[in-house]
Amino acid sequence: MARLKLVVVGGGITGLAAAHRAVEVARERSTELELTLVEARDRLGGTIATEQAGGFLVEGGPDSFLSEKPWALALCRRLGVEHRLVRTDDRFRKVFVWRAGRLHALPDGFQLLAPTKLGPFVRSGLFSWPGKLRMALDLVMPRGTNDDESLGAFVRRRLGREALERVAQPLVAGIYTADPDDLSLTATMPRFFELERRERSIILGLWRANRRAPQTGTSGARWSLFVTFQNGMEEMVTSIASRLPRGAVRLKHRVDGIERSGRGWKVVGGLGPALEADHVIVAAESYTASRLLRYVDPALATLLGEIPYASSATVSFGYRRAEVPHALDGFGIVVPQTERRSVFACTFSSVKYPGRAPDGHVLLRCFVGGALNEGILESDDSALIAGTRNELRELLGITGEPVLSRVARWTKAMPQYHVGHAGRVETIERCAAALPGLHLAGGAYRGVGIADCVRSGEAAAAQVFGAL
């Protein structure tokens, strides 16, 4: 029987998915796998962190994953936990945009960057008439010629400044906690790049695509666009961890370096002796991978170190329902940067998903910081809570005391795909391919969401066995 020693560095969803896939493939191939997953913190999950307190279910990090990208959902099926998933309450799919002192519903049919339904768009008070006409220019405008440009430049060019400032920027901030003028269009929203190439007009392209295939999640689909677990995202972590071999996981084990060792590798760090491995999957942040590999391949380490990360925090509040004057008839609010607030998004968590707040209560989750406002994270927790409550008074008219407050800080946790990212990742992958037995995975490379991280981790595991 073939024998393989594998070390996975990092116990976030990427490392867990990689380790789990390795166990699956080893079983299929009758390979004896000696697996060690090392994690610096005292718990698994990385940015996935669920807390249950006083009948509330608070997600410090991600609150859901995208079901449209198949990898996380497929993993849940293989784990036998698909029945634990819950869908969003799509009666309340609406998103509000805060502008000039009031909340405007994002017009029905607005797809991230552009409108697809004429009536709701024309009637919306979110845009001025010149702004609406400028967006309509997309219908007649010629194609652009850039290979890659920033998301901000793309939206400004095709749809105008209002579309960028009032919708694209705040929605993108909600996903990437990023500045759209830095983000690469091809790395973050390749669909819009391709739409322009293929159809010329973004609005027409979206409209034709909608006619061909009704949007998933709106009617009849088994799963809504975003799904989560009944007891929160940490269920995904515990489900995977429970399927790893006993003793495979080592917590509080911070890796300090990776070295070559004969035909294999040596993983240095933690309290015990170095771990010898035939293969190593580095599923930590890319700046950590850079540090760990600095003596193995300095050029690769430099490229890895060049991927920037943003920091943010979530500030969650539980309120008695009677204390919240707003109808909360949506999934939440996004706040454009032009409004100069510290909260850039607020999810109505207990409206979006069932079981997030006890009867007669609501759970609201606000985002602060991100690439455009990292300075705010220097404030301590009590200042973040006070500042966020002030803004909730303005956004939703809440003056009462919360029954629960929580702050979760995510320092350098969100990779930023700047212009040129796709090219940098290709070079990184070429360099890594020249290091047999060394594999990189995680949200830094080809997708920041949980579904992408699962794909990345599982692909790294497949490479391990492909090399056998």
Ligand SMILES: Cc1cc2nc3c(=O)[nH]c(=O)nc-3n(C[C@H](O)[C@H](O)[C@H](O)COP(=O)(O)OP(=O)(O)OC[C@H]3O[C@@H](n4cnc5c(N)ncnc54)[C@H](O)[C@@H]3O)c2cc1C
């Ligand atoms: C606030 C927030 C909200 C988000 N919301 C969503 C959402 O709703 N849906 C979605 O799909 N995605 C969301 N994301 C993105 C998603 O959470 C992440 O992309 C994903 O969880 C990253 O997983 P990962 O395993 O690649 O990295 P991480 O979760 O960062 O895990 C990396 C792990 O490596 C460990 N590590 C680092 N250095 C070392 C070392 N030297 N030795 C050992 N271990 C080490 C770390 O401790 C960590 O546990 C959100 C992210 C944030 C920050």
